[in-house]
Structures are given as structure tokens and as C-alpha cells.
Amino acid sequence: MKNKLLYIEDDKEIGSWVSEDLTRRGYDVTWLTSGDHASHYMEGYDLVILDIMLPGLDGFSIGQRLKKEYPETPILLLSARTSIDDKLQGLHFADDYVTKPFHPDELTARVEVLLRRFGKMSQPLIQLSHLSIYLDQNRIIDTRLNTEIALTAKQFQIFTYLLRHPNQILTKEQIYEAVWETPYIVGDKTLMVHIRHLREKIEENPSQPQIIETIRGIGYRVKQ
Numbered sequence: 001m002k003n004k005l006l007y008i009e010d011d012k013e014i015g016s017w018v019s020e021d022l023t024r025r026g027y028d029v030t031w032l033t034s035g036d037h038a039s040h041y042m043e044g045y046d047l048v049i050l051d052i053m054l055p056g057l058d059g060f061s062i063g064q065r066l067k068k069e070y071p072e073t074p075i076l077l078l079s080a081r082t083s084i085d086d087k088l089q090g091l092h093f094a095d096d097y098v099t100k101p102f103h104p105d106e107l108t109a110r111v112e113v114l115l116r117r118f119g120k121m122s123q124p125l126i127q128l129s130h131l132s133i134y135l136d137q138n139r140i141i142d143t144r145l146n147t148e149i150a151l152t153a154k155q156f157q158i159f160t161y162l163l164r165h166p167n168q169i170l171t172k173e174q175i176y177e178a179v180w181e182t183p184y185i186v187g188d189k190t191l192m193v194h195i196r197h198l199r200e201k202i203e204e205n206p207s208q209p210q211i212i213e214t215i216r217g218i219g220y221r222v223k224q
Contacts, residue, residue: 006032022108034054034055035050042066049076049111050094060089077090095117128211128222131149131202170219172184195212195220
């Protein structure tokens with residue numbers, strides 16, 4: 001079951017790419033361009049992403065009302081305002097505050113943290129070929145034999161990063177810097193070696209991989 005997110009943002013360009021990105025990452029997103037009737041949508045939603053600068057009632061007013069009516073639903077504020085006064089005002093009722101511009105990976109990470117904190121994280125099960133992947137448990141099951149596949153921490157981090165960006169071509173630099181959190185050095189073979197060992201564990205035929213694709217001259221991709 002997917003987590004349901006209520007996203008309130010009047011900027012059409014930002015709203016479009018954020019809702020599309022979150023949907024691609026496996027969330028069920030309802031996007032509203034105004035918060036005037038937000039309370040009508042709250043039942044059954046796991047988290048609210050709320051812009052502050054809205055037509056009519058601003059995000060502060062809407063967020064305070066929603067939090068009073070639904071105290072167990074986390075609220076994540078988005079704003080171009082960076083002053084400490086604005087942040088403090090927002091954090092009187094909201095559970096997190098992200099300033100624009102932001103990277104989609106940061107937004108997703110903050111969403112996941114709030115969902116876990118409030119006990120609303122849906123079972124993140126991914127079915128991929130012969131694999132059942134339980135992201136919250138760091139477990140991968142080979143459904144052909146119903147056996148668990150043991151990955152090293154780095155192998156699981158690499159695979160998880162690819163899974164969180166389905167159908168996207170990710171460069172070696174992107175993957176390396178996300179997993180190792182240090183700058184990538186051109187010519188470094190560390191990632192390539194880890195992916196080779198990862199394929200030996202998850203692919204039916206590691207010499208002809210079907211799960212982790214190599215995009216020659218660029219990087220890798222997982223198709224879902």
C-alpha cells in the first residue's frame with residue numbers, strides 16, 4: 001500500500017515536478033493549488049507538504065488549522081523564506097521546514113523521516129523480477145527459492161539508491177557521491193567492483209544483467 005501525501009502548492013511549475021517526482025518514487029500524491037478546502041482531503045492521508053505563499057489563506061494559517069484538527073498527521077512546510085523568524089513561526093505547528101530551492105532527494109528523505117517518526121511508513125515492498133525487496137528491513141528475498149540474499153551494507157546502499165530513482169539513468173558520480181558521501185575521483189573502480197559483486201548476487205545471469213543495466217559511458221539504471 002502506498003503512502004498518501006497531500007501536497008499544496010500554487011506554483012504550477014514547482015507543483016508539477018514535485019508531484020511527478022514523488023509519484024515516480026512510489027507515493028500516492030494529491031496536489032492542490034489552494035489550501036482553502038484542504039481539510040476535506042485529510043482523512044486517510046499520511047503527510048501534508050504545504051507551501052507557505054498561497055493565494056487566500058497562507059500556509060501558516062492553513063497549517064495551524066490542519067494540525068489542530070489532525071494532530072497525528074505530520075506537516076512539512078516549504079518556503080522561499082529563509083529568515084529565522086519565519087522558520088520559528090512555522091515550526092510552532094509544523095514538523096519540518098524546507099527552504100526553496102531544494103533537491104528532490106532532500107525532500108524525499110525528509111518525507112521518509114516524518115513518516116517513520118509518526119509510524120505511518122507503508123510497507124515499502126518492491127517486486128522486481130524474481131526479487132522481493134523490503135526496504136525498511138534491508139532484506140531481499142529470491143522468490144524462486146524463497147531464500148534471503150545477503151548483501152553487504154554498501155551493496156544494499158547502491159541498490160537502494162538505484163531503486164529510489166526507477167527508470168532514471170544515474171551517473172557513476174551521482175551514485176558514488178550519494179553512497180560514499182565523498183567526491184568521485186575519475187578513474188576510480190570502486191563502484192564498478194561493488195556493482196559486479198552485487199550483480200553476482202541478484203541477477204539470474206550476471207554476465208547479461210537484466211536488473212541493473214549499464215548505460216555505456218554514463219552509468220547505471222534499474223527499470224521498474
